[in-house]
Amino acid sequence: MFTPQIGHFNELQILGENEFGLNLDGGEEFGSILLPKRYAPKVFETGERIRVFLYLDSDDRLIATTESPIATADEFAYLRVIDSTRSGSFLEWGLPKDLLLPFGEQPKRSRVGDHVVVYIYLDEISGRLVASAKLKKFVSEKPPPNFRAGMEVDIMPVEKTDIGIRSIVNDKYWGFLKGEIIENNFKFGLKQKGFISRITEENFLDLSFQPPGYTKVSGAAEKLLYSLITAEGGFLAVHDKSLPEEVRKVTGMSKKVFKQAVGKLYKEKKIQISDKGILLTSQSEGGTNGV
Secondary structure, three states, X not given: OOOOOOOOEEEEEEEEEEOOEEEEXXXXXXXXXXXXXXXXOOOOOOOOEEEEEEEEOOOOOEEEEOOOOOOOOOOEEEEEEEEEOOOEEEEEOOOOOOEEEEHHHOOOOOOOOOEEEEEEEEOOOOOOEEEEOOHHHOOEOOOOOOOOOOOEEEXXXXXXXXXXXXXXXXXXXXXXXXXXXXXXXOOOOOOEEXXXXXXXXXXXXXXXXXXXXXOHHHHHHHHHHHHHXXXXXXXXOOOOOOOHXXXXXXXXOOHHHHHHHHHHHHHOOXXXXXXXXXXXXXXXXXOOOOO
16 A cells, blocks of 8 residues: 655645645545645646655644755755754755754754755654765665666765765765866766766776766867857967966866867867967867867
């Protein structure tokens, strides 16, 4: 028999209407669940199903909503601390009732305004959704046997370490972004599609946002070519004699990578080089195909 899950989206049947909203079928365990009037559709039919998220409101009543939280139970999220009480910190997660991060679940005390990566779970004692910043309790060090190099995965960067950016893979496993990714633009706590670049002898995951076969030079050349196409006159006032700071300001890349990209584009006859900068050739003005 179907039992709705707190902290998740559920497809529940509409039983009827009352002055406060719609009554939804919560099965034998929960009975009738209220969908408040402000979330109820204007047009509906008794017996039809509606997709709702279930959680306990401020009075610890089970309630349904059609609003979507930033993350659901059993997921990681990067959330902002908006309040602090004796119980712990409260996080903004997209619903009227803020999410509690107990002090006992904080490796270090968070302050209002901070952003923290947390795991959301259903507390079995209180029945409430709570958060934990003690991530190691919920993440496995070793990947499953079906993981392989080149496989596409979800990557959430969590913290910077001496060996790379520690990241959560598929909401379950640890991995590390290394090498070129340190120079790229990414945000901690933002889940993105990426790839397993290598599985080490110790069975750890090396990760990349670039697909297999994608090289740093090719990516930089594509980026530089796009910058030229969109620049006024197809010209950028930087060259191999420019200061590293000038190169990074104009192109967003290190001088070493810039020079490699320039070399590739020049070899492919897509740019001209002068003592004033680099200029797009007429044959490259149509796009970036072939880079």
